[in-house]
Amino acid sequence: MQSEQAGSGRYHPPMTDRPLKVLIAKPGLDGHDRGAKVLARGLRDEGFEVVYTGLRQTPEMIVTAALQEDVDVVGLSILSGAHMTLVPRVCALLRERGLDDVLVTAGGIIPDEDVPALKKAGVAAVFGPGTTIATVADFLRANARPRD
């Protein structure tokens, strides 16, 4: 028996403590994803499995990706100013497709006065400029719901 055909290298037991899976998504039309990429890489270094969808996603695309990837967290990055339209739409679609146990966070350029309305729509936290990766990672670990 050639064991390399059956999975080479060291044996890895089933994960009892699997990494949290996070979708980082850019809804809408803004073309700036440096922040999203920095966060994706930072969360990778914090031990998360991060799915990145790329630019200019519709809420439907984001929610389908969240469903297919079975993520624990959806992080929305918006700099265009369209957050009051796009973020509540993503939250509503997630609920509609039965993904109401997925934690939703937002980041980018979001004025303080918009935060209460976004939270009411279903966003757990809004991370503005200057937020450290560690702050985001700790929040996700503390608030993502345990799944089967």
Add this chain to the structure above:
Amino acid sequence: MAETRASAPGEIAATQRAGALCDAALAGDRRSLSRLLTAVENRTPIAEAALRRLYPLAGRAQLIGITGPPGAGKSTLVAALIAELRRAGRPVAVVAVDPSSPITGGAVLGDRVRMQAYATDDGVFIRSMASRGHSGGLSSATTAAAAVFDAVGFDVVLIETVGTGQSEVEVAAAADTTVVVEAPEMGDEIQAIKAGLLEVADIIVVNKGDRPGAHRAAAQLQAMLADTPHEARPGRPAPKHPEVLVTSAATGDGVVELVAAIDRHRSVARDPNGDATRLRRAEAQVWAVLVDRLHERVRILEGVRAMASAQALDGVHAVEHAGANIAAAQNSTAAGELLRAVATHDLDPYAAADEILHRLMGVASEP
């Protein structure tokens, strides 16, 4: 640890939950399918119960492996293949594997970026997976995930490996047809005659065909491969004679021809060569379950006897020793029959592994 093993009521609950998820996934519920894939990826008790149910339903889909070095255009080519297969109305699933960090265990799964145009097409299901320390170019759950997609009715499963070097050849057992994607800058004739990845290719694609040198690279590959012998040496698999194609995934040039080549290979692969591939896939799956089972038994022994760390090492050696016995057993006719039954989906890998364990050591699946 012993306590991580589900108690009998826990197993019943897992079987019930697995049954409910399988029923829903088979009826077309994508959320349940997604949950099943997560269970398979985490190798939970739900996964075992679900795979025992689903494995006999699988074996119909066309499993296509897409492998090659980082940046050769695998994900873009997968997106182009999705487009072409969807034009023919075929439901397509994708398992896209990206590497896990060996340091933190984290991962950036970015293959999806190239495929998001199909995100809202109900006939397409894309799942990213981190390799989680598995080193053959896939994750340990990739083959099982493909079987789940197969069982719930996807006609084609595209398996995209991590960016591979020269020796990650595991995908050749996981897929019916292995497509190796190279970029025009792949190197000269010396690269083309090196052992490894190119030897397991059923089809070789030189992608980025619009770049200078692409057609020359393809011609060099073809010239070097022309010397491959046609007859198998005794005791060895028949040498492969891959078609060499040039594509430009970004523009779609050559993708129609690639799909045609894959379908041609599929019709040829319904012969002993294809049987050999399916047998190797069965072997890999049964082996994975066996190693899990043995590992679990060693961990239970550790718990019961409160072994010191030095003795725990003996446990690892026991696993290796048992592995050698299994290798011997699999050469025997009886184990060969079990593997063939798994290859034809008449038996699931868990049942086969348990039977092999039973014959070897007189142990049943329950420790």
